[in-house]
Amino acid sequence: MPDTSSSLLSIRNLKIEATSYPPGEPPKRITIVDGVSLDLQKGKVLGLIGESGAGKSTIGLSALAYGRGGAEITGGEVNLNGTNILALGKDGIRKLRGAKVCYVAQSAAAAFNPAHKLGDQVIEASVKHGLMSKDEARKRALYLFKVLGLPNPETFGDRYPHQVSGGQLQRAMTAMALCSNPELIVFDEPTTALDVTTQIDVLAAIKHAIEETHTAALYITHDLAVVAQISDDIMVLRHGKMVEYGSVKHIIETPSEDYTRALVNVRQEMRHEAPDQSKALLKVDNVSAQYSNGFKVLHNVSLHLCKGQTLAIVGESGSGKSTLARVITGLLPPSEGQITFEGKPLTPTLKKRSRDELRRIQLIYQMADTAMNPRQTVRDIIGRPLTFYYGLRGAAKTARVKELLDQIEMSNGFIDRYPAELSGGQKQRVAIARALAAKPELILCDEPTSALDPLVAEGILKLLMKLQEEQQLSYVFITHDIAIVRAIADSVAVMHRGKLVRFGAKSQALSPPFDDYTDLLLKSVPEMEIGWLEKVLTTRRMESAGN
Amino acid sequence: MRLRDIPITAWIGIFGIALALFCALFAPFIAPYGETEVVGAVWQEADAQFFFGLDNLGRDILSRLIYGTRTTLTVALCATVISFSLGIILSFIAAVSGGLIDAIFSRFNDLMMSIPTLIFALVVLAVLPQHLIVLILVMAILDSTRVYRLGRAVALDVAVMEFVEAAKLRGEGTAWIIFREILPNTLSPLLAEFGLRFAFAILFLSTLSFLGLGIQPPAADWGGMVKDNKDGIIFGVAAALVPGSAIAALAICVNLVVDWLLKRTSSLKGGRGDA
Numbered sequence: 001m002p003d004t005s006s007s008l009l010s011i012r013n014l015k016i017e018a019t020s021y022p023p024g025e026p027p028k029r030i031t032i033v034d035g036v037s038l039d040l041q042k043g044k045v046l047g048l049i050g051e052s053g054a055g056k057s058t059i060g061l062s063a064l065a066y067g068r069g070g071a072e073i074t075g076g077e078v079n080l081n082g083t084n085i086l087a088l089g090k091d092g093i094r095k096l097r098g099a100k101v102c103y104v105a106q107s108a109a110a111a112f113n114p115a116h117k118l119g120d121q122v123i124e125a126s127v128k129h130g131l132m133s134k135d136e137a138r139k140r141a142l143y144l145f146k147v148l149g150l151p152n153p154e155t156f157g158d159r160y161p162h163q164v165s166g167g168q169l170q171r172a173m174t175a176m177a178l179c180s181n182p183e184l185i186v187f188d189e190p191t192t193a194l195d196v197t198t199q200i201d202v203l204a205a206i207k208h209a210i211e212e213t214h215t216a217a218l219y220i221t222h223d224l225a226v227v228a229q230i231s232d233d234i235m236v237l238r239h240g241k242m243v244e245y246g247s248v249k250h251i252i253e254t255p256s257e258d259y260t261r262a263l264v265n266v267r268q269e270m271r272h273e274a275p276d277q278s279k280a281l282l283k284v285d286n287v288s289a290q291y292s293n294g295f296k297v298l299h300n301v302s303l304h305l306c307k308g309q310t311l312a313i314v315g316e317s318g319s320g321k322s323t324l325a326r327v328i329t330g331l332l333p334p335s336e337g338q339i340t341f342e343g344k345p346l347t348p349t350l351k352k353r354s355r356d357e358l359r360r361i362q363l364i365y366q367m368a369d370t371a372m373n374p375r376q377t378v379r380d381i382i383g384r385p386l387t388f389y390y391g392l393r394g395a396a397k398t399a400r401v402k403e404l405l406d407q408i409e410m411s412n413g414f415i416d417r418y419p420a421e422l423s424g425g426q427k428q429r430v431a432i433a434r435a436l437a438a439k440p441e442l443i444l445c446d447e448p449t450s451a452l453d454p455l456v457a458e459g460i461l462k463l464l465m466k467l468q469e470e471q472q473l474s475y476v477f478i479t480h481d482i483a484i485v486r487a488i489a490d491s492v493a494v495m496h497r498g499k500l501v502r503f504g505a506k507s508q509a510l511s512p513p514f515d516d517y518t519d520l521l522l523k524s525v526p527e528m529e530i531g532w533l534e535k536v537l538t539t540r541r542m543e544s545a546g547n
Numbered sequence: 548m549r550l551r552d553i554p555i556t557a558w559i560g561i562f563g564i565a566l567a568l569f570c571a572l573f574a575p576f577i578a579p580y581g582e583t584e585v586v587g588a589v590w591q592e593a594d595a596q597f598f599f600g601l602d603n604l605g606r607d608i609l610s611r612l613i614y615g616t617r618t619t620l621t622v623a624l625c626a627t628v629i630s631f632s633l634g635i636i637l638s639f640i641a642a643v644s645g646g647l648i649d650a651i652f653s654r655f656n657d658l659m660m661s662i663p664t665l666i667f668a669l670v671v672l673a674v675l676p677q678h679l680i681v682l683i684l685v686m687a688i689l690d691s692t693r694v695y696r697l698g699r700a701v702a703l704d705v706a707v708m709e710f711v712e713a714a715k716l717r718g719e720g721t722a723w724i725i726f727r728e729i730l731p732n733t734l735s736p737l738l739a740e741f742g743l744r745f746a747f748a749i750l751f752l753s754t755l756s757f758l759g760l761g762i763q764p765p766a767a768d769w770g771g772m773v774k775d776n777k778d779g780i781i782f783g784v785a786a787a788l789v790p791g792s793a794i795a796a797l798a799i800c801v802n803l804v805v806d807w808l809l810k811r812t813s814s815l816k817g818g819r820g821d822a
């Protein structure tokens with residue numbers, strides 16, 4: 001444990017509770033954070049890591065004496081420079097927020113006011129608090145824009161939020177937090193919504209800015225590899241309780257708790273590449289696609305997938321990987337080229353496809369929340385394809401639904417639940433069962449795990465692999481996560497700006513010599529290794545200006 | 548659902564509607580006098596014999612109120628239900644199909660809405676034969692333009708969701724998508740609108756009766772009764788206020804029930820939180 005005497009922030013036995021109102025039951029008190037203590041020295045970075053619901057954001061916000069959405073701080077102390085900020089009155093807290101402690105939100109796009117210029121928003125808090133004059137604040141903002149590597153720092157502040165990219169916006173938000181010279185910044189998943197190639201620039205910028213300004217920071221994330229690059233200490237949280245707390249070196253190299261070990265070892269290889277990749281089930285031949293306004297989103301893509309195997313399509317957002325899936329399903333007919341399925345050409349448009357053609361290709365969405373009708377029970381959701389494709393009704397349908405629930409490792413008790421009564425991982429399992437109900441040959445998985453916590457995602461991946469073994473399923477697996485590709489793919493396609501830049505068996509596609517883009521992509525994936533960020537940055541040209 | 552979960556306000560609403568229904572069904576048995584029977588002097592004061600007094604022709608107001616429930620309730624309820632069915636089906640088809648069908652339906656709807664409703668109704672009713680069914684249909688069609696606008700707006704929101712896309716990918720037909728995927732997710736705003744539209748239908752019918760194109764005398768309806776007795780107000784006779792209060796009370800009762808249904812559908816397990 002770090003030395004506690006000279007700490008900037010020291011949280012003692014923090015307890016945060018909220019009241020939940022389950023329908024039809026009396027209100028319940030739930031404990032979100034239970035007895036957490038931590039210490040942070042000046043100029044140091046502490047990483048808070050855990051799954052969603054672990055209470056990490058709630059702890060982060062308590063450093064601003066703030067409880068979000070009905071959460072109340074009911075016990076413990078939050079000391080900043082020796083003063084318990086929970087005991088401060090309204091005015092005291094106002095003087096603190098935005099001046100001594102600042103907050104960087106996950107989605108900068110939602111956090112900036114689209115009606116005001118970035119520059120005005122960045123300096124607003126500092127000027128309002130009377131810490132500096134407008135001109136001084138502008139100068140400080142300009143300096144910070146430079147430190148954060150933003151393009152054209154002199155004129156950057158004159159732009160509106162929609163005129164800059166997501167990565168730039170996240171850095172602008174960091175500038176806003178740093179502007180008032182705060183003693184502590186709370187970063188709440190600042191890079192989670194960004195592509196890997198952008199994430200690395202933002203990470204580097206944040207790290208550089210923290211070193212430059214000697215600010216202390218709480219860095220909240222669910223990605224251990226990211227936090228390992230930026231923190232001095234790490235606290236692992238689960239269900240509102242502390243699991244493990246120590247230096248980065250200790251957590252990464254010699255974790256003592258099982259849960260931490262599971263986080264560190266997540267996503268090992270689960271599937272060895274299939275040796276024979278010649279007999280194609282799905283063949284995409286020179287396919288191009290464009291929107292009705294003439295904007296071309298896919299340029300001459302050719303690839304194939306064999307029966308019982310997994311093709312992973314990787315690329316960042318906007319690379320056309322989801323569009324390819326839409327073309328295969330027929331939602332967006334190709335403008336050129338042909339898709340063959342089991343040797344026969346696939347009808348290009350959805351409306352003209354026969355029911356059997358539709359049945360054989362199923363899609364699993366990224367967000368299981370929106371992919372299932374919230375007004376239908378699990379029985380209806382899984383049962384509908386059974387009735388629709390196989391005419392099953394009544395007891396036969398129920399029996400088959402139960403069998404499918406069994407296959408996705410969920411008990412029969414879930415059959416009458418609504419999606420809102422399921423956890424994220426359970427929802428995704430139900431979505432998988434709905435696809436399985438059609439007895440398809442090919443399942444298109446559009447980032448099915450990217451909205452899930454790492455351990456839950458791992459469970460889903462294992463399930464998909466098990467089902468593939470049992471039922472000879474073929475997957476097109478769309479993802480931006482190279483670690484998943486390594487774990488489950490047989491063949492890999494890398495896409496960039498609507499073009500296929502690389503395609504082949506996994507062993508061949510993910511080994512050198514690389515093309516420029518694949519090289520950049522592979523090197524941007526954070527690795528669980530201390531000093532990885534510095535190593536990459538020295539070998540890689542800083543191209544941050546473009547992002 | 549258990550009976551004691553129903554809030555008191557909903558009970559009041561249910562009781563009011565049940566009372567109106569009872570009056571409509573058993574009017575000849577509970578009304579003390581006949582619908583068109585002249586039983587005393589013009590605008591006679593209320594007393595023990597005539598609970599609400601007599602109207603401008605010396606007919607018993609209570610009896611006419613009870614008989615009037617029949618026409619008012621039937622016409623308003625039928626018109627609202629038909630306008631909703633029509634508006635919802637057309638708007639959902641437009642939202643799901645998009646493109647040309649949406650454009651044709653929506654522009655035609657705009658065309659209808661661009662003509663002031665009352666004037667439209669007056670012209671059409673003056674031309675068509677005087678019949679209750681014609682009246683109901685004219686009211687329903689004119690009102691369905693408003694329902695169409697709302698229906699299309701809420702359905703467009705839901706129609707782009709992934710579960711609708713998933714249903715399309717499965718090969719489901721338009722009817723399934725409209726009634727099974729979209730309708731359950733748009734019920735809350737539509738129900739709220741229903742309560743409002745029902746009240747408007749009563750008022751619209753009253754307006755038409757008032758102008759002589761709705762229910763024809765001597766048949767009783769609440770709006771017509773207000774018209775018949777309006778001159779009494781100048782002389783300090785409250786006869787016009789009785790049917791007026793009945794209209795207000797029924798509208799409030801319907802809205803109390805709708806409010807409760809609204810709360811139920813939006814707090815249903817699995818409801819979209821924002822709906």
